Amino acid sequence: MRLYPTRAAIVLVAAGAPIALAVAVASPGLWVAAAAWVLMSAGLIVADALLAAPPSRLDLKLVTPKVMGVARPEPVRVEAAFQGRRPRAIELALGVNARLSAEPARQTLRLSGGRGEAAFGLTPLRRGEGRLEGVWARWRGPLGLVWLQRQAAGAEPIAVTPDIQGVKEQALRLFTRDAPFGMKAQLEVGEGSDFHALKEFTTGMDLRAIDWKQSARHGKLVGREYRTERNHHVILAIDSGRLMCAPAAGAPRIDLAINAALLLAFVSLKLGDRVGLFAFDSRPRVVSGVASGANVFPLIQKLASTIDYSTEETNFTLGLTTLAARLDRRAMVVVFTDFADPTSAELMLENVARLMRTHLVLFVVFRDEELESLLAGEPQDADDVSRAVIAANLMKQREVVVGRLRRMGAQIVDAPAGELGMSLVQTYLDAKRRELV
Template identity: 70%
Template sequence: MRLYPTRRAIGLAAFGAPVALAVALATPQLWGAAAAWILMTAGLMLADALLAARPSGLGLKLVTPQVVGLSRPGEASVEASFKGVAPREIEVAVGVNARLAAIPIRQALKLNAGWGRADVALVAQRRGEGRLEKVWARWRGPLGLVWLQRTEAPDRIVAITPDVERVKEQALRLFSRDALFGLKAQMETGEGGDFHALRDFQTGMDPRAIDWKQSGRHAKLVAREFRTERNHHVILAIDTGRLMSAPTAVGPRVDQSINAALLLAFAALKIGDRVGLFAFDAKPGVASGVVAGAPAFPLIQRLAAGIEYSTEETNFTLGLTTLAGRLDRRALVVIFTDFADPTSAELMIENVGRLMRTHLVLFVAFRDEELEALVDAEPAEPDDVSRAVIAAGLLRQREIVIGRLQRLGARLVEARGDDLGMSLLNAYLDAKRRELI
C-alpha cells in the first residue's frame, strides 16, 4: 500500500502559508498559527486515509489474450472489486514492456456496488514476448486529500506473433476462388500438371488438351486430363540482418517478409506441397524440416514468431551454404532479403548463383518507396535536386543487382510491403504452372 497527498491537500497546505505569514506579521506572538495550520492539514489527511477504503479489501484481476498479432490490437481488461467500503471511482493503469503499448495508459473507472472493469487495448510494437509487468490502482479518500494506491505484479506474458489474422483473411479470399488447384473435383490442365486420364472432348474444354493420336484411334475427339503436381518442397529463407530489421514507415521489412511467407506457406500446405522455414543473419537461426498438410501451419507460425530482430550484417555465404546443405532434393527456395549497393550485394549474388545450380530461386525484393518518393518529388529548393539525383543513382544501382540476378536465372518478385503477399503467391503459382520446380 502507498499513501500520498492529492492536489487538494497540497493546495490546502499552500493556502495556509500566506495566511499564517500575514497573521505573524500583524501579531508576532501568534507565529505558532503556521504550525497549527500544518498540523490541522496533516490531521485531515490522516482522517481521510482512515475513512477511505482499505487497499487490503481490493481485488484486482487481470485478463489478457495469449497471443497478439502485429497491427492487430488485443483486448485486455482489469477487474476491480472491493470488499466492504468502496470508493465511487478509482484509477487503473497497466505497465508493459517495450514490445507492447497499453492504450489508454491510465483511465478512471466508476464502480457499481464495489465492482468495475476497465478495458485496455494492447498494441504490439515488435514481435517477441510482451509482458504485462504491473497493475496499479489508486483512489481518493472521502475528503479528497489522500491517494491510496495498490500495486500488483502479475508478470503476464503475451506472445506477439506476425499478423496471422491478415494472412487468414487473404487466404480465405484466395481459396474462395474455384480455380485454385482442385479444391473442387476439377483438374487443372496445361503446363505444370501430371497426366491423369483421357476423357471425351466437350465444348468449352481447352483445344490444346486434345490428344490427336488417341482421337484418331477412337474416331472421336479425346482430351487429356491433368492433375496438379504436389509434394514439391518450398523453402522460405528469411534474412533477419541489419537492413531487414531496420525500422521503416510501415514497420521492419522482416515483419513484412514473415507475413508474406506465412501466406505462401498456408497456400502451399493447402495445395499439397511441403514447406520449410529458414532464417539467418550473421549465422543461421531458425531452421525447420519440411512439413506437409494444413495442420502443420501452426508449427510454421510458431517458428516464424520466434524469429528475432538483428543488428548484425548478414553472412550470405554461411547462411545460404548451410541452407543448401540441408536440402536433399530440388526445391523452390524463396529468399527474402535486402541490399544497399552492388558492392555489398556481391557475395549475395555469388551464393544465390551457386544455389540456383540445383534449385529454383524466387528472389523477393522490396521496392524502396522512400527513394522513389525523393525522385518523384517536385523540387522546392536546391537541396531537393541533390537528393533526387542521389536517390536516382541508388535506384539504378538496385536495378543493376536485380538485373544480374535475373540473368543468372532467378525469378524476381519486387513489390511494396502491402502487396508483397499476393505478388509472391502469384509468382509461386506461376512457377508451378510452368513446371519449373
C-alpha cells in the same frame, strides 16, 4: 499500498504561506497561526485518508490472451471490485515490457455498485515473451486531498508469435470460392502438365487436349484435363540479420518476411508441394528438411517462431552455400533479405548467382515506402532537399541490384508491405503454371 497527497492538498497547504507571512508582518506575536494552518491541513488530509476506501478492499483481476500475433492488437480486460466503502471512480494504468504496447496509458473507470471493468488495447511489437508487469489503481478520498493506490501483480507471460491469424485470413481469401479473379489458388486443373482426368470435349477447350483414341472408344470427343505439378521442393530462406530487423510499415522486416513465408508455406502444402525452412544471419540459425501435407504447417509455424531478432551482419556466402549443399534436387528457393550498400549487395548477388545455376530463385524485395515518401514529398527547406537526394541515390542503387537479379533470371516479388504475402503467392503460382521449377 501507497498514500500520497493530491494537487488540491498541496494547494491547500501552500495557500497558508502568504497568509502566515502577512500575519507575521502585521503582528509577530500571532506567528502561531501559521502552525495552526499547517496542523489543520494535515488533519484534513489524515481524515480524508481514514474516510477513503482502504486499498485492502479492492480486488484487481487481469484477463489476458495466452498467445498473440505480432502487430495484431487484442483487448486486455481489467476487472475491479470493492468490498464495503468504495469511491465513485478509479484511475487505472497497465505496465508492460518492451515487447508490448498498451493503449491508453491511463484511463478512468466509473464504478457501479463498487464494480467495473476496463479494456486496454494491447499491441505486440516484437516476437518473444510479452509480460504484463502489473496493473495500478488509484482513487481519491471523499475530500479529494489524498490519493490511495494499489498495485496488483501481472498475469502469466504472453507468447508473442508470428501473425498466424493474419496468415489464416489471407489463406481463406485465396481458397474461398468467391475469391477475386486470378487469385483462386484452388483452381489447379488446366494449370500444369500432370494428367488429371478425361472429360467430354466442350466448346472453348484446346483442340490439342483431345484424346483421339479415347474419343474413338467412347464414340464422342473426349479431352484430357491437366493439373499443376506436385511434389516440388519449396525452400523458404529468411535472412534474419541486422538489416532485416529494421522497421517497414510499422513492423520489423523479419516479421513481415515470416508472415509472407508462412502464407506461402500454407498454400504450397495445400497444393501438394514439399516445404522447408532455412534462416541465417552470420551463420545458419534454423535448418529444416522438406516435408509435405497440411499437418506439417504447425511444425513450420513453430520453427518460424524461433527465428530471433539479430544484431549481426548477414553472411551470404556461408548461409547460401550451406543451403545449396543441403539441396539434392532442383527446388524453388524463396529468399527474403535486404541490402543497404553496394558491397553487401555484391556479395549477395555473387552467391545468388551460384544458387541459380541449379535452382529457381524467387527474390523478395521489401519496398522502402519511407524512401519513396522522401523522394515524392515537396521539399520545404534545404534539409528536405538533402534527404530527397540521398533517398534518390539509395533508390537508384536498389533498382540497379533488382535489375541485375532480373537479368540473372531471378523472379522478383516487389510489393508494399501490406501486399507482400499475396504478391509472393501469385508469383509462386505463376512459376508453377509456367513450369519453371
